Amino acid sequence: MKPLQCVKGMHDILPDEVALWHHLEEKFRALLAQYDYAEIRTPMLEPQALFLRAIGDATDIVEKEMYAFVDKGGDALALRPEGTASVVRAYLQHTLGATMPISRLYYIGPMFRRERPAKGRYRQFFQAGAELIGAAEPAADAEIIDMAVQYIRSLGLSNVRVQLNSLGDAQTRPLFRDALVAYFSQRTERLCADCRRRLETNPLRILDCKVPTCQAEAQGAPVILDYLNPDDAAHFAEVQRLLTLFGIPFDVVPTMVRGLDYYTQTIFEIQGSPDALGAQATIVGGGRYNDLIAQMGGRATPTIGFALGMERLLILVKDLVALSPPPLVFVAGAGEGGLDRAMLLSRTLRAAGLRVLVPFKEGSLRAQLKRANKSGATLAVIAGSEEAQRDAVTLRHLETGEQTEVPVAELVATIEAQQ
Numbered sequence: 001m002k003p004l005q006c007v008k009g010m011h012d013i014l015p016d017e018v019a020l021w022h023h024l025e026e027k028f029r030a031l032l033a034q035y036d037y038a039e040i041r042t043p044m045l046e047p048q049a050l051f052l053r054a055i056g057d058a059t060d061i062v063e064k065e066m067y068a069f070v071d072k073g074g075d076a077l078a079l080r081p082e083g084t085a086s087v088v089r090a091y092l093q094h095t096l097g098a099t100m101p102i103s104r105l106y107y108i109g110p111m112f113r114r115e116r117p118a119k120g121r122y123r124q125f126f127q128a129g130a131e132l133i134g135a136a137e138p139a140a141d142a143e144i145i146d147m148a149v150q151y152i153r154s155l156g157l158s159n160v161r162v163q164l165n166s167l168g169d170a171q172t173r174p175l176f177r178d179a180l181v182a183y184f185s186q187r188t189e190r191l192c193a194d195c196r197r198r199l200e201t202n203p204l205r206i207l208d209c210k211v212p213t214c215q216a217e218a219q220g221a222p223v224i225l226d227y228l229n230p231d232d233a234a235h236f237a238e239v240q241r242l243l244t245l246f247g248i249p250f251d252v253v254p255t256m257v258r259g260l261d262y263y264t265q266t267i268f269e270i271q272g273s274p275d276a277l278g279a280q281a282t283i284v285g286g287g288r289y290n291d292l293i294a295q296m297g298g299r300a301t302p303t304i305g306f307a308l309g310m311e312r313l314l315i316l317v318k319d320l321v322a323l324s325p326p327p328l329v330f331v332a333g334a335g336e337g338g339l340d341r342a343m344l345l346s347r348t349l350r351a352a353g354l355r356v357l358v359p360f361k362e363g364s365l366r367a368q369l370k371r372a373n374k375s376g377a378t379l380a381v382i383a384g385s386e387e388a389q390r391d392a393v394t395l396r397h398l399e400t401g402e403q404t405e406v407p408v409a410e411l412v413a414t415i416e417a418q419q
């Protein structure tokens with residue numbers, strides 16, 4: 001029988017890759033803790049209605065990409081395609097705002113979208129994201145963008161650029177939408193089939209279409225920044241002033257709209273190198289969603305957040321980060337009672353914090369040392385019966401073959417001194 005494979009577009013993360021994942025995750029946790037963010041973990045399965053309400057049913061994610069199904073009890077469920085909707089649901093469900101008027105939350109976990117797989121585009125992928133709930137000020141926007149940039153820089157990627165735009169408020173959208181519909185209605189024959197449909201359902205998304213003819217038409221389209229009210233324009237100017245103050249390079253990209261319906265005011269993306277990522281160069285997407293919490297039944301609460309694609313980041317940093325695990329010590333037993341001595345000693349060494357392997361069976365010392373060499377250990381401790389009478393062991397450098405007798409009481413210190 002042919003062994004089964006995992007689902008198309010999904011990936012196993014194998015042991016030789018996992019150290020880099022840990023590194024990325026640990027750096028994220030450590031940095032976000034410095035900004036006083038706390039982790040929140042929400043279920044991967046949610047009611048379908050959550051995403052219909054939060055993301056919008058005319059978005060590509062909900063229309064085409066969501067893994068949605070009815071379970072055996074008849075409940076309409078979906079695998080989460082993104083994190084914000086779930087965080088907001090949890091925020092409202094547990095009235096987090098009551099104890100934390102400004103809630104700073106982050107998450108790391110898998111998301112699911114049934115997209116066409118490509119490099120940097122998968123059907124299960126990991127996002128690390130942050131949500132700053134309850135702050136309306138432009139300084140909050142600047143802080144959250146800064147946090148994303150600092151994180152990426154902390155991994156050794158210095159060349160990141162931020163792209164910014166503002167979508168204004170709930171009044172801006174319909175004005176701009178009408179202007180877009182008027183503009184694109186004159187050009188339907190040059191739009192792809194999807195965009196012709198979007199013209200009816202969600203014309204802003206035409207600006208985000210990846211088809212070259214649609215992109216060419218989008219170049220001359222009305223610009224949303226011309227439709228902002230004075231407060232939103234001032235807010236956007238202040239965000240830019242602060243980023244300049246921080247020395248973070250950015251471009252204002254008036255055609256950027258982002259894929260989710262809930263955004264208001266500032267939206268942003270951070271791009272990595274297109275050489276490494278091809279068409280999937282966006283590593284971070286984020287923005288404000290001041291109306292989302294009210295839309296989901298809460299009190300109007302200004303919020304901003306971002307989500308970062310971990311696989312795309314990993315592609316960019318994998319050659320920059322050198323990780324070496326702590327040295328491995330192999331404990332071999334020799335002579336009468338050798339296995340017992342080796343196992344007891346391995347427990348002592350692990351209790352002292354060392355990384356230790358022990359063979360599970362008695363065997364010749366030669367065979368054990370052969371195994372030690374194959375294991376990747378740098379040192380072997382030989383618990384022989386003769387040295388045991390003097391409460392000592394033999395410490396052997398596996399690469400050079402050099403060995404010395406060490407009293408058991410001095411073993412941990414001796415090993416640590418050599419690492």
Ligand code: ATP
Nearest residue numbers: 115120121122125259282283284285307308309312
């Ligand atoms: P894209 O334009 O690349 O499809 P998006 O606008 O759909 O991105 P968001 O929903 O804002 O992306 O998600 C934020 C980040 O999550 C993206 O910038 C990307 O790094 C990552 N991401 C999104 N979809 C995928 C995917 N299918 N596979 C891997 N990473 C993804």
Ligand code: MG
Nearest residue numbers: 060113115259
């Ligand atoms: Mg997408």
